[in-house]
Amino acid sequence: MKLRPEWNGALVALERPHALVSVNRAWARRLGVKDSPRWRGDDPGHLSAPTEVHLVVSKRCSAGCTSCYVDATPNGPALEARAARQAIDRLAALGVFHVALGGGEAMDLDYLFELAHYARSKGLVPNLTTAGLGLTVEQARACAVFGQINVSVDGVGEAYRRARGFDGYAHAVKALRALRASCKRVGINFVVSRSSFDELPRVVALARSLKLDEVELLRFKPAGRGTATFAQEDLTDEQARALFPLVRRLTFRHRVRLKLDCSFAPMVFWHRPSVALARFFGVVGCQGGNVLASVMPDGSLTGCSFGGPTEASIFDAAGVDRAVESGFQAFRGYAARAPDPCRSCEYLSLCNGGCRVVAAAKGDWWQPDPGCPRVVAFRPASRSVGAASP
Template identity: 40%
Template sequence: MKARVESWGAWVRFGDDAPQAPVDLRGALVAIDREGARTLGLDGGPGWMISDTANGGARRPLEAHVAVTSRCAAGCTGCYQDATPHGTDVARTSIEQTLDTLAHEGVFTVAFGGGEPLVRDDLGELADEVRARKMTPVVTTSGLGMTEARARSLRSFAQVNVSYDGAGADYASVRGFDGASHAERAIEMLIAAGVRVGVNVVLTRDTFPRLAETLERARLLGAVEAQLLRYKPAGRAASLDYLVRRLSREQALGFGATLRRLVTSLREATPPLSLRIDCALVCFLSTDESLMSNAAHLERSGIFGCEAGGYLEAVRADGQRTPCSFAPTVDQAALRAFVAAPPEPCASCPLRKVCRCGCRIVAGFAEGRGADARPFALAPDPECPRVALHRGAS
């Protein structure tokens, strides 16, 4: 068990020593109140002598996204890092220093990315370095370059996520090259090596109608989890082409209903496939009445909106620390102030505490702040259905 004490209680990641519960808590990251923390032998010291809201809602990172290279030969048309075959690998010593810092800060999960992490021969060893510091390593890969030997070398990762946006033409329409077969083969090799596999699925207007088929294919391949990702206007995707690739207004309005149907069908399948959504998709739930009425349940289920600079941080290949993988360095105080007191319609939204006003990258692109390669704006997400309806009415 690993724990990090907070003013309100503690974050706890259970190991094989997890207590008996209606659900399997092994490997789970759980927020518990002060009373629950005390039953686990945790002590908040003087910080627990005052109100649990006295810290003003400050959040510290639970997860860090760490780029280990800027090299990648895939050339994806929407690459948010603008990675190329001529990029550079981050020095091993620099990565280890970063891991030391993250461990000291109480981070629980380190997610390696790039570029393409598989270009590094020491990727499996880096996972061992994360575990040696009592953190959990995960990694995302396109699967290009995967071999049976490489798959076996990745067994120290708690999970390897393979980018898989659909079979055949769907994959190519999202990434600009026909890599679906490479991704599927990588999934098969990882599973054969005993590695837990998830898939990352980027949603676009053209492929969204076949999302159910994509997820079913991933489930049959052996993936145990799928993470749905919003297409974001960053890196090579920060162009006018983004406007025809993003989800349509109708798709955004119906996203909540689509998500509920998928969760039900995949949970009842044998074997099941668990479904997660990234922070930028949470705002698309803002007009779904069944979800809006139970915002607290969403939060307890681990669904969070924009956590840039809060529960999430990123370390770029150049060593720069940013609020998220898509963002530049920003004024953290200004970001916290915006989230604490946003304008309408976010101010009165029942999902406000969960959603946190949508995606800052999308908001920045809409406001035309393109001088920075990764625009960022303290404004409501204009593609949020609630925001779009509000602006249309006004």
Template identity: 25%
Template sequence: MNKSFFLNAPLTINITLSYRCNFNCIHCYSREEDFKNELTFKQLKTVIDILASWKVPFLNIGGGEPLIYPHLFEFVSYATSKGIQCSMNTNGYLLDREVAKKIKQTGFKSIGVSIDSPEEEKHDLFRNKKGSFKKALAALENLYLENVKTTVSMVISKLNFNNFQDLIPILRQYKVAQLFLHNYKCSGLGYKNMEQYDLTPEEWKDFYSRALQLKKITKDIIISFDDPILHLLPEYEDTPLVKGSTCGKLSLNIKSNGDITPCGFMPVILGNIIKDDITKIWKDSPILNILRNPIPQGKCISCGVFENCLGGCKARTYMLTGEFHKPDPHCWKKGGDIE
């Protein structure tokens, strides 16, 4: 295995405590997950003990909707007591002032709120929940009043790629620290609805060009991406910690039943954190070895940025092609030189 980048442990573990949710988002990767066989709170404390002994510094809690999980604050308090910094992704619907106070008291590092359009009607459509836009903004206000660091996540789709930049002045009102512009994930309901909401490769190229311009002129809010195909654009100047996808290199995902996957969007089970040795999985998993050492195929063979892109998002490629090494279907390169 090529260990030039190899870390002894992930920097971040993404964990789902429960897939239960009060929304039914049209792009959700986890809506069809099984709600049964979730780890008990006692088992989740064991998970924290394992991660703490492994010296994992960051734990991000997703879902489902984490605020529905009854032991959320106990779980985070325990993780924090073990030296693990916790963040959380939420739709914000249940995040009133009292919950914001509890978040502050519990010691979360940051809270991410999902907002998928600067337009109320389109956000509510994407989230399949009337009133969800107003609730998300109220959540940001409550967190701001409690001096909790906030970030916002936007999943780019046909609904927002033309006016995503209009979200910036809204975020400024609540002193949001960072905006994550996520590529459309082709997993779960996202796969079922991709024909309606995913962009074409040329639209992705246009979006990323405009997003990089926005990043360049926006000084008070950090704008971040999670898509390796950005390396195709000469104006992309970031230097990520690792090349290509971060899953299996900087992070791993733990499902609510303890199953370990490279990321939440890739339904490839590597083992189970309760039943298996996660450190051995991290070191010796054949799947992680494939993800860490991609082999160029098709147009990637002659691509001048493959050594940085490494074939793009592996979750998206796997979900759409059934293989890891094929070119990312979102890639706008036609073959030969970079277009």
């Protein structure tokens, strides 16, 4: 169990079960923290460091998925093993709790498991996403080092091929079975796009039949090779509004945990859940540069894997410290300058305006997420009064 003081009190990371618990200062004192420099002064409005960092260990992959968000290729760049360990050292020094390894196909790197054990030795919980192509039983057993491992499955059978551009469904299911036999927590990553939306019930049913722990739903992003097809694959307004009710139905029907990526927060808040409840359970939107950050294969530290400026090199300790202290303004600064309808939205402090990368792809980083149902509903009125621009 690890504890990191924060302005409110502290964050406590548990391993059994995996949980991050936010406690106030009185609870932190009960856990042995008499005082902390972080308890002085005004609320900085952000955490002292991310709780999780996405380490994009490579942009190397031979699968050739048609919408790969990092534009991975068979000869793409990758962090060298020594540099990857240095990155882990820096993240451990910051007090980061979890590191999600990905790419590219991280499983293709010969040092992946050594790196995962190294992260464990530094007190970080390593997690992994893989396509599962060609995963051997030995590799599946070695994956027990990960806190959780998810396999990308963007459809069942032929739908997988349509979504990813190659026929890897059988490989993915074989990998899931092997991982289920060896690892404690296994799940599916499913990219929800306009064309794959109707596949969701079949994928959740697959997860149930394989006795998996969760399905994580990822929004199709305008990044990497996905940029070219984003206009065709972005959810329709009807799909965006229907997503959360569908998730609710599938959760109860299949009793499988469904998680949504942070860019889907506007689609959840459209259905007006309790603000207090959402805050308590960490149901939040864009947390780039606050709860999460990313390290790219060249060592650049960014607020999000999909976009945003480079804040520092992960190998520059002083630069990283400056970034977590006062950087990431492209993400942290949105709420203060949010235009309507975000400005008047009761969920702004949670949602943070939806996905900045989607907003940028539609024209302006600082505009509200154009896929948000509230933004869509606001548009006709705003056009008539000319009030949509900041």
